Structure formats: C-alpha cells, structure tokens
Amino acid sequence: MARNEHLKDYTPTRGLPSGLGNKIIFVILAAWGAFSVMSLLWIVVTSLRTDQDLFSSPWGLPSAPQWVNYKIAWTIAKMGQYTANSVIVTLSSVFCMVVISSMAAYAITKTDFFAAKPLFFYFLAGMAVPASLLLVPLFMTLKNFNIRDLALFSVGDYWLIHIKDFYLIDSRLGLILIYTTLGIPFTVFVLTGFFRTLPTALAESAAVDGANEYTTFYRIFLPLSKPGLITVAIFNFLYTWNEYQFALVFISNERLKTLPVGLYSLALATQHSNNWTALFAGLVILMLPTLLIFIILEDRITKGLTVGAVKA
Amino acid sequence: MARRNRGPDYSLGGYLFLLPNFTGFMLFVLLPVIASLALSFCRWHIFNDPTPKFVGFDNFARLLTDAKFWQYAYNTTFLMLGIPIGMGLSLALALLLNKGIRAIRLFRMIYFLPTVSSGVALLVLWLVIYNPQYGLFNYMLAKIGLIGPSWLSGGVEIKWLSKLGIDPWCYWSKIALMIMGLWNGAGGYNMILYLAGLQGINPELYEAADVDGASAWHKFHHITWPMLSPTTFFIFIMSLIGGFQGGFEAAYVMTEGGPAGSTTTISYEIFNQLYVRSQAGYASSIAWFLFGVVFILTMASWRYGGRVVHYD
Numbered sequence: 001m002a003r004n005e006h007l008k009d010y011t012p013t014r015g016l017p018s019g020l021g022n023k024i025i026f027v028i029l030a031a032w033g034a035f036s037v038m039s040l041l042w043i044v045v046t047s048l049r050t051d052q053d054l055f056s057s058p059w060g061l062p063s064a065p066q067w068v069n070y071k072i073a074w075t076i077a078k079m080g081q082y083t084a085n086s087v088i089v090t091l092s093s094v095f096c097m098v099v100i101s102s103m104a105a106y107a108i109t110k111t112d113f114f115a116a117k118p119l120f121f122y123f124l125a126g127m128a129v130p131a132s133l134l135l136v137p138l139f140m141t142l143k144n145f146n147i148r149d150l151a152l153f154s155v156g157d158y159w160l161i162h163i164k165d166f167y168l169i170d171s172r173l174g175l176i177l178i179y180t181t182l183g184i185p186f187t188v189f190v191l192t193g194f195f196r197t198l199p200t201a202l203a204e205s206a207a208v209d210g211a212n213e214y215t216t217f218y219r220i221f222l223p224l225s226k227p228g229l230i231t232v233a234i235f236n237f238l239y240t241w242n243e244y245q246f247a248l249v250f251i252s253n254e255r256l257k258t259l260p261v262g263l264y265s266l267a268l269a270t271q272h273s274n275n276w277t278a279l280f281a282g283l284v285i286l287m288l289p290t291l292l293i294f295i296i297l298e299d300r301i302t303k304g305l306t307v308g309a310v311k312a
Numbered sequence: 313m314a315r316r317n318r319g320p321d322y323s324l325g326g327y328l329f330l331l332p333n334f335t336g337f338m339l340f341v342l343l344p345v346i347a348s349l350a351l352s353f354c355r356w357h358i359f360n361d362p363t364p365k366f367v368g369f370d371n372f373a374r375l376l377t378d379a380k381f382w383q384y385a386y387n388t389t390f391l392m393l394g395i396p397i398g399m400g401l402s403l404a405l406a407l408l409l410n411k412g413i414r415a416i417r418l419f420r421m422i423y424f425l426p427t428v429s430s431g432v433a434l435l436v437l438w439l440v441i442y443n444p445q446y447g448l449f450n451y452m453l454a455k456i457g458l459i460g461p462s463w464l465s466g467g468v469e470i471k472w473l474s475k476l477g478i479d480p481w482c483y484w485s486k487i488a489l490m491i492m493g494l495w496n497g498a499g500g501y502n503m504i505l506y507l508a509g510l511q512g513i514n515p516e517l518y519e520a521a522d523v524d525g526a527s528a529w530h531k532f533h534h535i536t537w538p539m540l541s542p543t544t545f546f547i548f549i550m551s552l553i554g555g556f557q558g559g560f561e562a563a564y565v566m567t568e569g570g571p572a573g574s575t576t577t578i579s580y581e582i583f584n585q586l587y588v589r590s591q592a593g594y595a596s597s598i599a600w601f602l603f604g605v606v607f608i609l610t611m612a613s614w615r616y617g618g619r620v621v622h623y624d
Binding site: 138 | 327329330332333334336337339340341343344345347348351358405408409411417419420421422423424425426428429430431432433436437439440441446448451495499501504505508553557560561564565578579582583586587592595596599600602603606
C-alpha cells in the first residue's frame with residue numbers, strides 16, 4: 001500500500017467508541033481470557049490434589065503433587081489403553097486421509113483426467129452430507145459386514161489367504177475406515193485449492209524429462225505441497241482425536257474404546273467411586289495432546305481457518 | 313492445440329489416483345445415504361425384524377403427529393437462540409481485539425483454547441462446574457449471596473402456565489447448556505472469522521469517515537457492519553446448519569436428554585431411536601426430515617440473504 005505511505009502513523013478509530021480507553025478494553029479482554037485459562041489450569045491443578053482437599057476448598061493448590069491420580073487414571077481407569085486406541089485410530093486415519101486426498105487433488109488439478117470437474121463437485125457434495133444422516137446406515141453397514149471364516153485360493157486343507165473372525169463393528173479398522181472417508185471431502189477441498197497455486201509447468205517439464213505421473217507426483221508436487229499437507233493433517237487430527245458420536249456408536253468393546261468415549265466411562269464410574277481427582281487426571285490426558293499441538297502450531301491453524309471460508 | 317496445456321496425460325493415472333477415494337466415498341457415504349433414504353420408508357427393529365418392511369410414509373406420519381418429537385424440535389430451536397447471542401459476543405471480542413491491542417496473538421490463542429479442547433472433556437468439566445453442592449458455579453453465586461439452583465436437573469413450577477394447558481415446569485437445563493455453549497464458542501471459529509473480516513476492511517473508509525466527522529456508532533453502523541455482512545452471513549448459515557444437528561454430546565454426557573426430555577435435541581433422538589430402541593427405520597426418517605428442513609432453510613437463506621449482504 002505504497003500510496004498510503006503518508007498515513008503511516010495515523011491509526012483511524014474503527015467504529016468503536018473512541019472514548020473508551022485502551023486500558024478498559026484490555027481489562028475486558030483479559031477478564032474473558034483469564035476465565036478461559038483459569039478453568040483449564042484448574043483442571044491441571046485439581047488433577048494433582050487429593051479428594052479431601054478438593055472438597056474442603058475447590059480453588060486451592062495441591063499441598064504435594066499427587067501423581068498417584070495419574071497412575072489410577074492410566075491403569076485402573078484404563079486411560080492408558082484408551083490412549084493407545086486413540087493414537088492408533090487417529091494417526092492411521094489422518095495418514096490415510098492425507099495420502100488418498102492428495103492423490104485425488106493432484107488428479108483433479110494437474111492431470112487431464114476427463115472427469116476432474118464433476119469429481120470435484122462429487123467431493124464438495126460430500127461435505128454437505130450431515131453426520132446424523134450417516135449414523136444409521138453406517139451402523140448397519142459395519143454391523144452386517146463380517147467374515148467369520150474365509151479361505152481364499154484353498155485346495156483341500158491348504159490355503160493361501162485365511163480370514164477368520166473379521167468384523168468392522170467393534171473394530172479399530174472399521175472406525176479408521178469411517179474417519180478416513182468422512183475426512184476426505186474436506187481434505188480434497190483444501191488440497192485442490194492448494195495444488196491450484198502450484199505451477200502446472202512443473203508437471204510439463206517433468207514429462208519432457210521422461211518422468212511418469214507417479215514420479216511427478218511423489219518427487220515434485222508432494223514435497224512442494226508440504227505446508228498444505230501439514231495444515232490439513234492438523235485439522236484432521238484435532239477433529240479425529242475429539243470425535244465422539246461415531247466412536248460411541250461403532251465401538252462397545254471396553255478394550256477398543258477411544259479416549260473421549262473412555263473418559264465418559266470414567267466420569268460415570270466416578271459417580272460411584274467418588275475419586276474425582278483421578279477424573280481430572282483423565283481430563284488432562286485427553287486434552288493435553290490437542291492443546292500442545294495447538295499452542296505450538298497456533299499461527300498455522302488460525303491462518304488455515306480463514307482460508308477459503310468467506311470468499312469460497 | 314488439441315490438448316489442454318495442463319500436464320502429462322495418463323488417463324489411467326487419473327483413474328488410479330482417484331480410485332481409492334472414489335470407492336471409499338461410494339461405500340461409506342453415497343450408498344449409505346441412499347440406503348438411509350430407503351430405510352426411512354421401512355419399519356425395521358434391528359433385532360426383532362429379520363428384514364426391513366416397507367411401510368410407505370408411515371414413519372413420517374408418525375413423526376409429524378408425535379408430541380414428543382415436536383418437543384425435541386422445540387428444544388433444538390430454543391437452544392439455537394444462543395446463536396445470535398454467541399455471534400454478538402464473537403463480534404464484540406473481535407472488535408475489541410482489533411483496537412490495536414498489543415498482545416492480540418496471545419489473546420486470540422487463549423480464546424481459541426476451548427475450541428481445540430475435546431468436546432467431551434469440556435462437557436465433563438461443566439458437569440463438575442454445574443454440580444449443585446460443590447460445583448464452582450454455585451460456589452461463586454454463594455460468594456455474592458445467591459443460592460444457585462440445581463442447574464442441570466432442577467426447575468421452577470409456574471402455576472398459571474397449567475391454566476393455559478402448558479406444562480408448568482420450567483427447567484434450568486436449557487439455559488445452563490446455552491451459557492456453557494456461549495463460553496465454549498464465543499472465542500472460537502466465529503471470532504477468528506470476524507477478526508479476519510475486520511482486518512480486511514480498507515482503512516481508507518474509516519479515514520474518510522473521520523474527515524466527515526462521523527461518530528464511532530456511525531462508523532460501526534455504516535462501515536464495519538455492512539463490510540462484515542458476508543462474514544456474518546457465512547457464520548449464520550454455518551451455525552444454522554450446525555445448530556439443527558447439534559446437542560447430541562451435551563445431552564448424552566451431561567443430562568441424558570432430561571430432565572423430562574427438556575434437553576433432548578433431534579440429533580439425540582436419532583441416536584436414541586437407533587441405539588437404544590433399535591428402530592433403524594424410524595431413526596432414518598427423523599434424520600431425513602431434519603436434513604430436509606436444514607436444506608430448505610439453507611437454500612432460503614442463500615436466496616433471500618443475498619439481499620442484505622454487501623459484497624465489496
């Protein structure tokens with residue numbers, strides 16, 4: 001904005017009573033922020049206290065950190081098992097989503113594939129399908145899909161591939177498949193936008209040099225689109241880690257539950273055991289990964305949020 | 313040139329790159345949606361009926377004449393009253409943040425913390441906050457001399473309502489869920505979008521207004537608000553879509569839809585019909601009814617909302 005150079009030191013008031021001092025504004029903002037931070041800190045502090053202390057003074061600080069709360073949450077309340085499940089499901093889903101979607105985004109934007117445009121709208125339509133509409137049919141699909149005993153390429157008692165007791169309901173694989181598919185429309189949408197900004201001439205010159213489509217994709221476009229891939233991976237991670245409804249409906253086996261569902265089991269159990277501080281330790285275990293990722297990558301996340309939201 | 317100048321042409325490559333995407337989407341989104349539409353015209357108790365039985369429009373007739381369903385629809389709409397209040401709060405926070413506060417990034421990050429936190433974790437936290445005996449909410453009310461009610465299960469009986477033939481019990485639960493939603497959401501996506509919108513307004517507009525001696529209110533009314541109208545419109549539409557489908561997690565984790573069904577939203581009812589009552593057909597018809605309502609309202613908003621939106 002070179003033509004505004006002479007206005008460099010001039011800050012116009014932007015439609016708010018200019019009589020309000022910046023200090024008052026600062027106090028209001030700080031109060032709202034403090035409430036936010038305090039309640040999160042309160043969870044962490046309480047997770048290190050004893051139940052007796054908590055009931056005598058809800059706002060107090062721990063006399064000595066009670067790490068035993070975490071031990072109880074991790075082992076007795078099985079938060080360790082739930083964490084393992086959540087890590088497996090979330091990382092696999094995000095990995096599959098990004099790999100599959102980046103391939104699709106590449107095919108849509110950088111090749112002459114004849115159905116590129118209709119396919120783009122096919123994925124766009126996927127974003128409009130509400131989760132509540134999918135709940136019933138997906139439950140039925142997963143429930144009815146099972147292979148109890150299947151031997152492929154078998155001759156007599158010998159077989160090449162043998163599948164036994166393969167289910168998609170009550171299975172981490174089933175959940176991964178669902179999350180991957182549901183994450184695809186959004187991921188394709190963001191990545192096509194990103195791929196469009198990359199010069200197509202690169203693909204042409206690679207073709208001249210004799211590179212085939214796969215080499216062009218893996219060696220040229222995938223490395224170039226790293227910032228975009230990381231952004232969608234973060235968003236999908238946050239969504240998948242916190243997802244509740246599908247994880248609740250599709251998994252009922254205690255050993256396979258994800259963290260959010262497991263935490264609710266812990267909250268229910270707390271009403272009988274009255275071990276409230278262990279529940280708070282469980283809350284920390286559930287919230288810590290996403291909060292850490294957000295604090296480290298805040299800038300990328302808030303920038304990614306506004307991309308294509310209003311103008312799209 | 314006969315060929316579009318877009319890169320190497322391997323149609324097979326296009327197919328292969330899109331195949332995993334296309335199949336997954338077909339299996340877990342497209343076919344289930346079609347199946348769910350078919351199911352909504354069937355009666356199917358998952359465990360008692362061997363196969364779905366076609367019943368025509370019976371499910372929809374049952375739904376439209378069910379007083380309980382209309383109560384849940386009312387609950388859903390009532391909770392959506394929080395949308396304009398929340399948008400106002402988000403806008404206020406964004407306006408304050410945009411006043412040239414130094415630590416804008418820190419504030420933006422703090423306000424966003426609840427949004428990246430697990431929904432279930434926050435719900436469990438608020439379950440503790442709303443606890444009538446030792447919860448923080450009533451603890452703070454007690455400090456200023458008020459005796460807080462039991463927010464999630466209590467209510468007051470307003471006698472004269474029964475003379476009008478209306479249930480005289482008014483519960484606190486919906487108000488409690490709304491307060492929670494406002495705190496969780498006000499500093500989230502919407503505030504970030506408003507902030508981006510504010511920063512996109514050309515400062516010359518305010519300079520010109522200053523020259524003309526416009527008051528702060530005039531500047532807000534004639535510059536900020538119209539310039540933000542695309543953002544407001546986008547947020548409103550997204551909140552509308554989300555609001556109609558919302559309320560499942562809060563109902564499941566905090567209130568089990570109670571007391572007396574006062575927090576059962578349509579999405580919680582879909583879950584109940586499927587998972588608790590095993591009525592796959594009826595659950596599908598509710599989901600499709602909901603989808604239809606959301607679709608019509610969204611289309612109407614696009615059609616008529618365009619008149620009040622000012623595009624640059």
